[in-house]
Amino acid sequence: MVRPVSIINIETVVHMPILEFKNVSKIYDNTTKALTDVSFSVDEGEFVSIIGPSGSGKSTILRCINRLVDVTQGSIMFDGHDINRADKKEIRQVRKKIGMIFQHYNLVERLSVIENVLHGRLGYKSAISGIVSGYTEEEKEKAFQILAMLGLTEQAYKRCDELSGGQKQRVGIARSLMQEPRLLLCDEPIASLDPGSSKVIMDHLRVINETMKITCIANLHQVSVAMRYAKRIIGITSGQIMYDGSPDELTKSKIYEIYQSDEGELITDVR
Amino acid sequence: MSELDIAGGLPISLDISKYMRKTRGGKIKTATKSKSDFAIKMTIFVLLTLTVYGFATFDYKNIDMARAAIGTWNNVKVLFGQPRLTYSTWGATLHALLVTFFLGALATIFGAIIAFFGALLCARNIANPYVASMTKSFVAFIRAVPTILWVLIFTVAAGLGSVAAVIGLTFHSAGYLIKAYAEAIEEVEEGTIEALKACGAGFWQIVFQAIVPSSISRMTAWTFLRFEINFTNALAVGAAAGVGGIGFDLYMAGNHYFDLRELGFITYVVVAAVIFLEMIATRIKATVR
Amino acid sequence: MSDEKMDIKTEKAPRPQDQTSVFVKRKRTFTLALLGVAVLFAVSAAVTEYDVIGGFESIPRAVSWMAQHFIPDAKAWSRLPYILSKLVETALMSVAVTVCAGICAFFFSLFGTKTTKTDPLIARIVRIVAAFFRNVPDVVWAMLLLFSFGQNILTGFFALFFSTFGMLTRTFIETIDEVSASCVEALYATGATSLQTVFHGVIPSSLPEIISWILYMIETNIRSSTLIGILTATGIGYLFDLYYKRMDYSSASLVVISIVILVIAIEILSNKIRKVIM
Numbered sequence: 001m002v003r004p005v006s007i008i009n010i011e012t013v014v015h016m017p018i019l020e021f022k023n024v025s026k027i028y029d030n031t032t033k034a035l036t037d038v039s040f041s042v043d044e045g046e047f048v049s050i051i052g053p054s055g056s057g058k059s060t061i062l063r064c065i066n067r068l069v070d071v072t073q074g075s076i077m078f079d080g081h082d083i084n085r086a087d088k089k090e091i092r093q094v095r096k097k098i099g100m101i102f103q104h105y106n107l108v109e110r111l112s113v114i115e116n117v118l119h120g121r122l123g124y125k126s127a128i129s130g131i132v133s134g135y136t137e138e139e140k141e142k143a144f145q146i147l148a149m150l151g152l153t154e155q156a157y158k159r160c161d162e163l164s165g166g167q168k169q170r171v172g173i174a175r176s177l178m179q180e181p182r183l184l185l186c187d188e189p190i191a192s193l194d195p196g197s198s199k200v201i202m203d204h205l206r207v208i209n210e211t212m213k214i215t216c217i218a219n220l221h222q223v224s225v226a227m228r229y230a231k232r233i234i235g236i237t238s239g240q241i242m243y244d245g246s247p248d249e250l251t252k253s254k255i256y257e258i259y260q261s262d263e264g265e266l267i268t269d270v271r
Numbered sequence: 272m273s274e275l276d277i278a279g280g281l282p283i284s285l286d287i288s289k290y291m292r293k294t295r296g297g298k299i300k301t302a303t304k305s306k307s308d309f310a311i312k313m314t315i316f317v318l319l320t321l322t323v324y325g326f327a328t329f330d331y332k333n334i335d336m337a338r339a340a341i342g343t344w345n346n347v348k349v350l351f352g353q354p355r356l357t358y359s360t361w362g363a364t365l366h367a368l369l370v371t372f373f374l375g376a377l378a379t380i381f382g383a384i385i386a387f388f389g390a391l392l393c394a395r396n397i398a399n400p401y402v403a404s405m406t407k408s409f410v411a412f413i414r415a416v417p418t419i420l421w422v423l424i425f426t427v428a429a430g431l432g433s434v435a436a437v438i439g440l441t442f443h444s445a446g447y448l449i450k451a452y453a454e455a456i457e458e459v460e461e462g463t464i465e466a467l468k469a470c471g472a473g474f475w476q477i478v479f480q481a482i483v484p485s486s487i488s489r490m491t492a493w494t495f496l497r498f499e500i501n502f503t504n505a506l507a508v509g510a511a512a513g514v515g516g517i518g519f520d521l522y523m524a525g526n527h528y529f530d531l532r533e534l535g536f537i538t539y540v541v542v543a544a545v546i547f548l549e550m551i552a553t554r555i556k557a558t559v560r
Numbered sequence: 561m562s563d564e565k566m567d568i569k570t571e572k573a574p575r576p577q578d579q580t581s582v583f584v585k586r587k588r589t590f591t592l593a594l595l596g597v598a599v600l601f602a603v604s605a606a607v608t609e610y611d612v613i614g615g616f617e618s619i620p621r622a623v624s625w626m627a628q629h630f631i632p633d634a635k636a637w638s639r640l641p642y643i644l645s646k647l648v649e650t651a652l653m654s655v656a657v658t659v660c661a662g663i664c665a666f667f668f669s670l671f672g673t674k675t676t677k678t679d680p681l682i683a684r685i686v687r688i689v690a691a692f693f694r695n696v697p698d699v700v701w702a703m704l705l706l707f708s709f710g711q712n713i714l715t716g717f718f719a720l721f722f723s724t725f726g727m728l729t730r731t732f733i734e735t736i737d738e739v740s741a742s743c744v745e746a747l748y749a750t751g752a753t754s755l756q757t758v759f760h761g762v763i764p765s766s767l768p769e770i771i772s773w774i775l776y777m778i779e780t781n782i783r784s785s786t787l788i789g790i791l792t793a794t795g796i797g798y799l800f801d802l803y804y805k806r807m808d809y810s811s812a813s814l815v816v817i818s819i820v821i822l823v824i825a826i827e828i829l830s831n832k833i834r835k836v837i838m
Contacts, residue, residue, distance in 0.1 A: 066749055095751035106746035108764050112303040119760055123751020130756040133301070140299040144287045153290040159303050172746070179750055307768070310836040314771055322659040325652035329713050342708030350704060366607075373604035380601055415823040417783040419790065419797075420816055423804055424630065428622030433608040434615045438622075507699045511790045515608075518699065525703035526791075538700050545695045 016080070017041035018183060018215055019065065024074035026060055026239075034060040035239040038074070044182070047209045047216045049230030051223055053259050057239040058219040062185045065217075066098045067091055079182060096123035099176025099214075103188035105168040109161040113152060113171050116160055117143045120178025139178075146174045150204060166197025173204060177212075184208065186218035190225070202229050223255055223266075346531055354536035358528050359520060368540060370433075371509060371516035375501035377437045382444025382501075383494050389445065390452030391478065396464060397456065406449075414446040422508050436505065436514040444501055451493035455486040492555050499548040506541065517541060632814040639811055640818075643799060647818050650795040651826075653713060654781040657720045662774045665690075665728035672729065673736045675744045675762055676754050687733070693726025702788050711793040719788055720781050731773050732766075740765040768837045775830040782823060 019042040026035040035057045042048055050058045063069040064076060067083055076083040081094050099120070107116050121139050122130050147153050150170045160168060169189060176184055186205065190198035206229055209216045220226040226233055227247040235243035235250075235258035242258045243250065259266060292300040302308070356364065392398050392406045422439030429435045463481045472480065509518025517537060524533040605612055671678050672686035701719035709715040740762045747757040789797020796819060803812040 068745065068749060092751045092753065095749060098749070100746065100749040102742070102746060104742055106742040108743045108761055110307075110764050110768070111760075112301060114301050115303075118301060119747060119752070120750050122747065122753075122756045122760065125756070127753055127755060130752065131759045133760075135301070137299060140291075140301065144291060144299075147290075148287045153287055156290055157292060157300075157303050159305060175746070175750065185749075307837050310833060311767060311771060314775075314833055314837070318655060318659050318774070321652060322656040325656035328652065329649075329717075331714065332710075332712050334709065334712050334714060339709045339714070343705060346704060346707050370608050373607045376600055376604045377608065377610060380597060380604075411824060411827065412820065415820040415827075416816060417786040417819065419787040420800060420819070423800075424626065424816075425618065425622050427809070428625045429614070429618035433610045434618055437608070437610060438615060438619065503697050506697055507787055510699050510703070511787050521700065521703055522791075525706060529707075531707065534703060538696070538704075541700060542696055545697065546691075549691070549695055 018044040018079055020077040021061075022075045022077075024064065024076060025072050026057075026064065026069065027072045033239055035064075038239070038241055040234060040241060040244055042215060042217065044215055045209070045213050046232055047206070047230050048218070048232045048234060049226035050217065050219050050234045050236060051221065051226050051258060052236035054221070056236045058236055059187055061236070062100070062187050062217065062219060065183075065185060066095050066100060092123060096179055097182045098185060099179050099181035099183070100185040100187065101169065101172040101176055101189050103191045105165075105172050107160045107168055107171055110159060112157050112159060113147070113163070114140070114143055114156045116171050117146060117174045117178055120175040123179060143174070143178060146177050150174055164197070165193050166200055169193065169197070169201050170204065173201070173208070177208070181214060183215045183217070186216065188219050188221065191221065198225070205229065349531045350535035350538060352535075353532050354539055355532040356536050357530055357533050358524070359533065364517070364520060364537065364540060367515070367517040367520045368544060371505045371518060372502060372544075374433060374436055374440065374505040374514075374516055375498055378440035378444045378501045378505065379494060379498045381437065381441040382448050382497065385441070385445040386448030386452050389449040390456055393449055393453040394456035396459065396461060397477070397482070410446045410449050413442050416442070418443045418504055419508055419511050422512050422514070426512065431513065433515065436508055436512070440501055440504055440508065443504070444497055447497055447500070448493060451497070452486070452490050455489040455493065456482055458489070459485040492558070495555050496552050499552045502548060503545065629809045630813040631810060632817065633810040636811040636814040640814065643796070643815055643818055646796045646799045647822055649713070650785050650789065650797070651782060651822060653717060653795065654720075654778050654785055657717055658724055658774055658778045658781055661721050661724035662728055662770070662777070665725050665732055666770065668725075669729045669732035669736060670758060670762070672733045675736055675740055676758060686729070690726050690729035690733070693722050694730055695726070696723065698723040698784055698788060699791070702791050706792065713792075713794045715792040716785055716788040716794055720784060724777055724781060728773060728777060732770060735769045735773070736762055736766050739769060771837060772834050775833060779823060779826050779830065782826070786819065
């Protein structure tokens, strides 16, 4: 007997982008236009860097994704969820899957490194167990494994205010990894770090993106860093997208257009 | 081993368990061992214990809590709901308010003058360290005596009246402002003072040419803030020491005439004055920040 | 030739009037301020019937009187146990009031901060209520409560409770907003709930400053309760008033000395604690 077999051609399966911005606008207090008609989509596994001058809307874009900021117009889809229409419960589910690291690390400085890392699990905890720090032994072990991956095992029990900037940022990354995120948002992750620590952090982000297949979107104001680490660059000026493509096609004139300056006025021009 | 998978299969060859601290039961610990946390826990414990002990040992004098609470609620309704002057007049009340206001003003002026010179003795960047610590100890002693007691002490020597009140109020006024002015002086940039010293400027020249211009705005702000406190103090002192002013009117309405409505009226006047001063103070604080 | 040079020089040099105008302005502001203060002084003295000369004269008189009469004698020392018991009563009351007001203020302040994502309207109401309790002086509360509670330690307790509650709520809101804003953002981003954020972010980061403020208010309340004690006939204030009205100044001086020692001891202890926990 011949059993019917269905053949699925994997190549033809349409893959949904993990993140999609459709005509997103954000206006603060009815006066300041932070974003105007922003549209783009990000596939799973990409490493995107957003560049642009201060106040161009880079931070706003990131915060709209995990709804730390509400959008005025347009829609944002993450992994099938409509971010704007989601209620409190759904937002919590969404945020669980999105990790975020910040320019000023945003750690609870008085708590230990390991406690801060475990905060990444709070989204998975019920209300009560989250309050009494009911972390399981597996979760604690996994936290230590993540610390080992980032080279922080010796600092595990230190208070976070005893750490250097680079170490603090790694704690922030560890916290995000505890969430087992699909997407990692990085808001100016190396803006407060020296060149050596900056490289360490960016290398970690690259490893996380390539080996753990976590999509990365990073705001960077150092164009050279963006071009070296990201596979795709989005340039923003005054809330509007000026460039969306690969770093190779990012010409100097395009950079000047994004930063709205002339040749010789950017620090990258200085030899 | 665990359901969590930090996928990627990165080889972790370290024996990470040697970095873990475990409890006797074998559970992994997460907290740091810091002196600070221990001190916080001890302080909280001691404070809670003292609170419980306090409640256990108060002399409640067989008070009927329920009746007192209901009585208070009824009184509050009358106080805030039906204010009316009976024994005093609008004019007299306004006059009393101004008296309290100006008592506070005098205490502030005297306090500021004394504090200016006192702060010069205290500020770490221009004063002799020995003199500074002596002055600070002296000020700490002055501030340890509650204002009302200063006023009552001076009442014996100077008689009942505004002299005792003002001098009594000035003690804390000066103490507070010395600390505030000293802070403002210490914030003056070291370079400015050094530069003038290098030119050969004398002490008073440095004070008036460098320190005063740099810190005058902060000192003025502190002075206004202290005035708000002095007003409230003048009120309290008026009530407790019979010195005059709206505080005294408050006391008379409450403890002499036992008239809740008059008390309510005066309360409204006082609260309005305090809120008014608070608004000015907030505005001033904003400009200093 | 030399005339030309001179012309160029005078053209470029700034005119003397412009240079000194800054100093003239400053002098003018200074004299205006001084004048204003002098006027305020005169008006104040007039309205309050303040005898300026008498004021200055009374200071040396008061000092010499204090040196002679305001010193504890044997009778005063015999009262020491009673004085100490009243002092302890006052101190315990201050601690109890401040701790209770602090706990209530903390819960209340959580609704007034931006960190817990409460409805902005509720936050505003919280702030206004706190301002109300803060701005009504404790003396007023004491007067009101005397009617229903009488001369009882609870009168002073509740009077101080309300004003401390208002003050601490305001202070805690400021502290929480300042200290925990950044880590709270990160915690929400991980998917934590408001309550989890409070326990894991707000409390750990703001606890030291909160305790510091509570210690400060305990110290302040000991001094305030002296005055309230006079009105409510409780505590160490009552004792001072008793001796004072009897003209037993030597006993009264012992009361003052004991208060000073207590306040300074608490201040030193508080500073030590602050150094460790901050």
